[in-house]
Amino acid sequence: MKSPFAPGFVILALMAPAPGLAAASSEQTASIGAARGHYDLAKRAIAGENYREAIAALEQAARLDPENPEFHNLLGFSYRMSGNLDKAFGHYRRALDLNPRHIATHEYIGRAYLMKGEPERAYEHYLLLEKYCPELCKEREMLGAAITQYPWSPPLRTGRSY
Numbered sequence: 001m002k003s004p005f006a007p008g009f010v011i012l013a014l015m016a017p018a019p020g021l022a023a024a025s026s027e028q029t030a031s032i033g034a035a036r037g038h039y040d041l042a043k044r045a046i047a048g049e050n051y052r053e054a055i056a057a058l059e060q061a062a063r064l065d066p067e068n069p070e071f072h073n074l075l076g077f078s079y080r081m082s083g084n085l086d087k088a089f090g091h092y093r094r095a096l097d098l099n100p101r102h103i104a105t106h107e108y109i110g111r112a113y114l115m116k117g118e119p120e121r122a123y124e125h126y127l128l129l130e131k132y133c134p135e136l137c138k139e140r141e142m143l144g145a146a147i148t149q150y151p152w153s154p155p156l157r158t159g160r161s162y
Contacts, residue, residue, distance in 0.1 A: 031064045031065060032064070034064050035061040035064035035068065035071070038057040038061035038064070039057070039058070039071060039074075041053075042054040042057035042058045042061065046074065046077070046078065051078045051079075051081050051082045054074070054078040055078045055082070058071055058075045058078060062075060067098060069094075069096075069098035069099040069102050070104075072091040072095035073091070073092065073095040073102060073104055073105045073108065075087075075088075075091040076089070076092035076095065076105065076108055076112070077108050080108065080111070080115065085112055085116055089109070089112060092105050092109040096109070103133055103137065103139045103140075104139055106128050106129050106132070106139065107125070107129065107139035107140070107142055109125055110122040110123075110125035110146070110147070111146055113125070114146055114147065114150050119147060119150050122143065122146070122147055122150075125143065126143050129143060
């Protein structure tokens with residue numbers, strides 16, 4: 001039996017945008033581009049361990065593109081490295097709400113739980129990393145090493161530069 005759909009209909013249906021997915025407006029595109037500029041500034045600030053500057057740039061980026069989990073992940077990282085665990089956890093949770101499989105966030109929130117003295121919570125994120133990246137995964141290896149070395153002696157860094 002022949003299909004009731006003509007081949008041309010199928011091609012047109014495949015070319016149509018998915019329902020609910022509209023093209024970004026020029027204003028949205030500009031906003032995302034500006035957010036990316038702030039993000040690049042923040043990465044340079046993090047590399048220089050200037051977390052106050054990184055936080056300012058990332059807050060701007062997150063205002064312009066609030067649905068970007070990487071901005072929230074790096075805000076969490078910068079707040080953690082600044083010693084503000086409450087704000088760090090808030091941003092890590094937001095990043096995981098946006099992308100539950102965000103590998104770097106699982107590593108970083110695990111490190112934050114170690115800093116807070118909750119190694120069992122850090123281990124929960126290690127197990128998620130085992131699930132989400134079973135192959136070679138530097139984030140899983142780094143969190144695993146931090147858990148193994150817990151409790152840390154003062155000179156041990158609690159995060160990587162980025």
